Amino acid sequence: MNFLCQIRPGSSDPELLVGILGVGVLICGGIWGLVLWVRRASTSPDPWDRSITEELEQEQAVQLCHRCLAAQESSADFCPACGAPVGQYTNWLPYPYLFSIGHTLRIGTSGEYKRTRLTIFGFFLLGLAEYAVFAPVYWFMVLRRLAKPNPPTTTSPQAPDPRSLPGV
Numbered sequence: 268m269n270f271l272c273q274i275r276p277g278s279s280d281p282e283l284l285v286g287i288l289g290v291g292v293l294i295c296g297g298i299w300g301l302v303l304w305v306r307r308a309s310t311s312p313d314p315w316d317r318s319i320t321e322e323l324e325q326e327q328a329v330q331l332c333h334r335c336l337a338a339q340e341s342s343a344d345f346c347p348a349c350g351a352p353v354g355q356y357t358n359w360l361p362y363p364y365l366f367s368i369g370h371t372l373r374i375g376t377s378g379e380y381k382r383t384r385l386t387i388f389g390f391f392l393l394g395l396a397e398y399a400v401f402a403p404v405y406w407f408m409v410l411r412r413l414a415k416p417n418p419p420t421t422t423s424p425q426a427p428d429p430r431s432l433p434g435v
């Protein structure tokens with residue numbers, strides 16, 4: 268920090284200028300090395316083989332809901348069966364992202380999630396961030412549901428068998 272305090276307009280100390288140039292060259296070299304490292308890095312392989320990747324890239328491939336596995340239209344923002352956000356950019360759109368947050372908060376009060384300390388803490392934190400003064404009401408709803416046993420995982424009755432869909 269003392270080094271940076273000595274930099275003033277009109278400073279003519281040659282050692283200081285050489286030091287600044289050296290640091291600048293090191294920073295540029297580091298950034299260039301980082302860019303080369305990122306460009307050379309191999310992408311991590313998918314957990315499935317090449318045939319499944321080719322099937323997923325076919326035109327007839329059907330998009331599924333990540334929560335209930337119901338077939339989705341490619342233009343859908345929310346799953347009509349369970350309400351989960353399924354659109355590629357739904358969580359980034361200014362208005363629909365509010366419904367995504369609402370869906371996440373409803374999961375907390377429904378109790379249909381993997382109950383770990385981290386997820387429960389996350390629901391408490393999200394409730395605080397979204398409801399502020401009214402967060403204790405949401406926390407009460409979450410705690411009331413936590414007192415009951417975890418419900419069995421439900422899937423939509425409209426959800427088709429994923430293996431029967433083309434391209435899946």
Ligand SMILES: [Zn+2]
Binds near residue numbers: 332337347350
């Ligand atoms: Zn769904």
